[in-house]
Amino acid sequence: MNSYQLFFEAPCDQKSIIESLQKEWQEGSSGYYDLPQKAASLIERLESETFPSFSQIALFGIGGSSLGTKAIDTFLRCKHTAKEILYFENPTPLGIKSNFEKLRSDEALFILISKSGTTIETIAQFKATIAHCDLALQNNPRILVISDENSPLHDFAKTFNLRFYPIPANVGGRFSVLSSVGIVPLYLAGYPVRDIVDGAALFLQKFFAGNAPHLAQKACFYAKNHTSVPMNVLLSYADILMHFNEWYVQLWGESLGKKDRRGNRIGLTPIAHRGPVDQHSFLQLLMEGPLDKSVTFIKIENFQEDLTIPEISLPHLEKTDFVNGLTFNRLINEECMATLEAVQSVGVPVDLITLEKITPQNIGELIIYYELLTSATASLLGINAYDQPGVELGKQILKKRLP
Amino acid sequence: MNSYQLFFEAPCDQKSIIESLQKEWQEGSSGYYDLPQKAASLIERLESETFPSFSQIALFGIGGSSLGTKAIDTFLRCKHTAKEILYFENPTPLGIKSNFEKLRSDEALFILISKSGTTIETIAQFKATIAHCDLALQNNPRILVISDENSPLHDFAKTFNLRFYPIPANVGGRFSVLSSVGIVPLYLAGYPVRDIVDGAALFLQKFFAGNAPHLAQKACFYAKNHTSVPMNVLLSYADILMHFNEWYVQLWGESLGKKDRRGNRIGLTPIAHRGPVDQHSFLQLLMEGPLDKSVTFIKIENFQEDLTIPEISLPHLEKTDFVNGLTFNRLINEECMATLEAVQSVGVPVDLITLEKITPQNIGELIIYYELLTSATASLLGINAYDQPGVELGKQILKKRLP
Numbered sequence: 001m002n003s004y005q006l007f008f009e010a011p012c013d014q015k016s017i018i019e020s021l022q023k024e025w026q027e028g029s030s031g032y033y034d035l036p037q038k039a040a041s042l043i044e045r046l047e048s049e050t051f052p053s054f055s056q057i058a059l060f061g062i063g064g065s066s067l068g069t070k071a072i073d074t075f076l077r078c079k080h081t082a083k084e085i086l087y088f089e090n091p092t093p094l095g096i097k098s099n100f101e102k103l104r105s106d107e108a109l110f111i112l113i114s115k116s117g118t119t120i121e122t123i124a125q126f127k128a129t130i131a132h133c134d135l136a137l138q139n140n141p142r143i144l145v146i147s148d149e150n151s152p153l154h155d156f157a158k159t160f161n162l163r164f165y166p167i168p169a170n171v172g173g174r175f176s177v178l179s180s181v182g183i184v185p186l187y188l189a190g191y192p193v194r195d196i197v198d199g200a201a202l203f204l205q206k207f208f209a210g211n212a213p214h215l216a217q218k219a220c221f222y223a224k225n226h227t228s229v230p231m232n233v234l235l236s237y238a239d240i241l242m243h244f245n246e247w248y249v250q251l252w253g254e255s256l257g258k259k260d261r262r263g264n265r266i267g268l269t270p271i272a273h274r275g276p277v278d279q280h281s282f283l284q285l286l287m288e289g290p291l292d293k294s295v296t297f298i299k300i301e302n303f304q305e306d307l308t309i310p311e312i313s314l315p316h317l318e319k320t321d322f323v324n325g326l327t328f329n330r331l332i333n334e335e336c337m338a339t340l341e342a343v344q345s346v347g348v349p350v351d352l353i354t355l356e357k358i359t360p361q362n363i364g365e366l367i368i369y370y371e372l373l374t375s376a377t378a379s380l381l382g383i384n385a386y387d388q389p390g391v392e393l394g395k396q397i398l399k400k401r402l403p
Numbered sequence: 404m405n406s407y408q409l410f411f412e413a414p415c416d417q418k419s420i421i422e423s424l425q426k427e428w429q430e431g432s433s434g435y436y437d438l439p440q441k442a443a444s445l446i447e448r449l450e451s452e453t454f455p456s457f458s459q460i461a462l463f464g465i466g467g468s469s470l471g472t473k474a475i476d477t478f479l480r481c482k483h484t485a486k487e488i489l490y491f492e493n494p495t496p497l498g499i500k501s502n503f504e505k506l507r508s509d510e511a512l513f514i515l516i517s518k519s520g521t522t523i524e525t526i527a528q529f530k531a532t533i534a535h536c537d538l539a540l541q542n543n544p545r546i547l548v549i550s551d552e553n554s555p556l557h558d559f560a561k562t563f564n565l566r567f568y569p570i571p572a573n574v575g576g577r578f579s580v581l582s583s584v585g586i587v588p589l590y591l592a593g594y595p596v597r598d599i600v601d602g603a604a605l606f607l608q609k610f611f612a613g614n615a616p617h618l619a620q621k622a623c624f625y626a627k628n629h630t631s632v633p634m635n636v637l638l639s640y641a642d643i644l645m646h647f648n649e650w651y652v653q654l655w656g657e658s659l660g661k662k663d664r665r666g667n668r669i670g671l672t673p674i675a676h677r678g679p680v681d682q683h684s685f686l687q688l689l690m691e692g693p694l695d696k697s698v699t700f701i702k703i704e705n706f707q708e709d710l711t712i713p714e715i716s717l718p719h720l721e722k723t724d725f726v727n728g729l730t731f732n733r734l735i736n737e738e739c740m741a742t743l744e745a746v747q748s749v750g751v752p753v754d755l756i757t758l759e760k761i762t763p764q765n766i767g768e769l770i771i772y773y774e775l776l777t778s779a780t781a782s783l784l785g786i787n788a789y790d791q792p793g794v795e796l797g798k799q800i801l802k803k804r805l806p
Contacts, residue, residue, distance in 0.1 A: 338804055
């Protein structure tokens with residue numbers, strides 16, 4: 001279980017927020033609330049299936065179809081023996097070429113993920129892979145397809161008799177990591193997906209029982225101050241949270257950047273950094289720039305790695321000896337707390353999330369925590385967290401630009 | 404040479420901006436203006452020195468001591484045969500452990516970089532490496548030290564008779580990549596540093612000759628609108644610009660987040676993303692959120708990789724066939740232009756930087772371009788781009804927290 005501390009005042013009617021999210025759940029306006037419960041049957045299905053032997057997963061997906069999986073994969077990899085996942089994500093020529101160099105097509109499982117079924121970057125890379133690997137489609141047990149039921153990609157899977165895993169229609173990409181989108185690749189890579197889901201389920205329960213009041217308070221603070229504090233910085237003191245940071249940016253930015261019912265442009269801007277390294281980039285701006293940002297610090301209490309700064313005193317560098325004998329674990333967490341204190345002292349609203357250890361439960365909890373926080377904030381701002389009408393224009397222009 | 408297009412109006416007195424930067428140069432308030440010229444003698448020194456044979460560089464540095472090198476390394480690596488550089492940067496226990504696994508201490512060159520000479524994260528990791536590799540210090544030709552003249556680290560280098568390369572005192576970390584900080588490791592890795600420097604020198608000349616008016620115009624726009632458009636998004640359509648993005652964030656955030664002479668908190672917030680992947684994260688917010696951001700698009704005209712989307716039509720996925728036959732190079736650049744057009748159509752101020760190819764000259768130019776843009780913007784905002792008084796408090800608190 002993670003701990004959550006707010007260092008700002010946030011008066012809030014928790015009950016009405018819980019009720020409004022409960023209403024979304026009941027009405028089915030977003031289906032992510034059901035995912036922790038629904039995951040059980042998906043995992044049972046996966047356990048009952050047989051797959052050709054494989055040593056590598058080639059995952060074709062972008063945005064909501066890859067970021068959540070990547071976040072969990074990067075976080076847990078240091079503690080679990082998991083099969084390599086190659087992400088065919090950003091369709092840059094050098095990235096694809098580099099993936100092709102690593103791809104062992106006879107030993108790979110190909111997982112094709114697109115909610116709409118026609119994501120151009122994903123399908124284009126899959127076509128290039130068909131050509132590159134001379135991949136047969138018909139009845140190929142190495143190809144798995146994950147998409148909305150009855151999407152073009154589902155029809156494609158039926159045509160070639162490929163294994164298919166549906167995404168619930170009312171679960172958007174950025175809220176989908178606990179659906180087939182994340183569960184299938186993470187299970188196949190070898191991660192304990194039940195534990196991830198359990199962590200999420202437990203927190204979901206806790207929130208709806210009113211036992212996580214800090215979440216509603218934080219949402220109230222963000223919503224109340226959305227014009228004066230329009231930026232929310234996530235500062236994660238662990239490189240293994242790097243892709244969690246990216247997942248957060250998508251979740252927050254795409255959910256909360258919206259026109260409200262009256263057509264007003266509303267938006268909270270997510271910014272994600274890593275500590276302590278980005279203290280050397282971003283701290284000056286936090287300390288002396290405009291007070292237009294809140295900062296959430298994330299630290300991992302115990303990395304279960306006891307690498308220590310040796311008791312070496314170097315001539316002329318004695319000034320650095322005050323950290324001798326500390327573990328690096330302690331050093332970065334002390335830096336986290338010192339930075340929190342410094343930033344708070346100039347009036348920046350800060351809060352702290354502490355993960356006790358690197359466990360599947362803790363990352364599962366962190367994910368549902370952020371999804372609920374997003375829903376609560378959107379509900380208070382009077383905007384729809386679950387659509388993304390603004391991204392269509394770019395797609396139309398792209399089509400027009402091409403022959 | 405890169406091309407620069409502004410898609411917004413920006414009336415501007417270019418002459419006075421050039422004069423004010425010229426004054427900084429003459430007065431020596433920042434020394435980065437001299438670096439392209441000074442690099443020649445540093446490169447000559449490097450060429451005249453002999454180094455023990457090595458196959459790997461272990462670079463100890465954080466923030467301004469590593470980001471610029473990393474930016475250029477990541478950008479050029481695909482086109483050059485260069486020795487591996489291991490970055491001992493963020494002092495997380497898992498990161499250090501993973502570096503130790505890759506480190507071949509008998510074949511490595513150790514480069515220790517700290518401007519102040521006592522950067523805690525850098526020295527702590529170097530101490531851990533001394534212990535881990537049983538590294539001898541006295542007269543060790545494998546250890547190179549880069550720091551300010553007469554810093555504690557310089558004294559340390561003298562004590563052990565280690566090779567030392569000074570950083571000019573009036574060049575701050577984030578402006579130092581064309582000094583010994585970047586030139587030494589990049590030269591030793593095998594990159595054509597003269598070409599990098601030439602690209603920078605040529606643009607510097609051009610700017611001061613008044614032949615890059617777009618730069619002053621952009622600075623004027625940013626300064627004039629700094630309260631209504633406080634965020635500057637860099638959207639780079641190439642994964643190889645990933646660390647350039649990080650370098651930009653430090654340069655922009657740490658230089659422009661300052662109190663002005665009257666004590667007012669001034670600041671422009673840098674945000675960096677990659678295209679097309681982050682269209683799936685951030686575009687919705689740009690399109691429908693508040694108009695509080697400008698966006699700079701960077702694209703690479705020619706990756707010199709002709710990977711093509713094959714002419715495969717998949718049943719039910721015919722909707723995606725409109726990109727068949729295109730190179731991925733063209734696809735991502737067309738996405739760049741389509742997104743630019745979409746974002747511009749809702750009133751977001753946008754501009755476009757085009758790198759013709761992946762060359763050392765082009766990245767050198769891009770670096771000095773951003774440094775000059777930062778100086779020009781700071782000058783218009785009436786703040787000092789070159790100090791970072793706000794970062795001291797956190798360091799003091801850290802010391803107090805520890806025994």
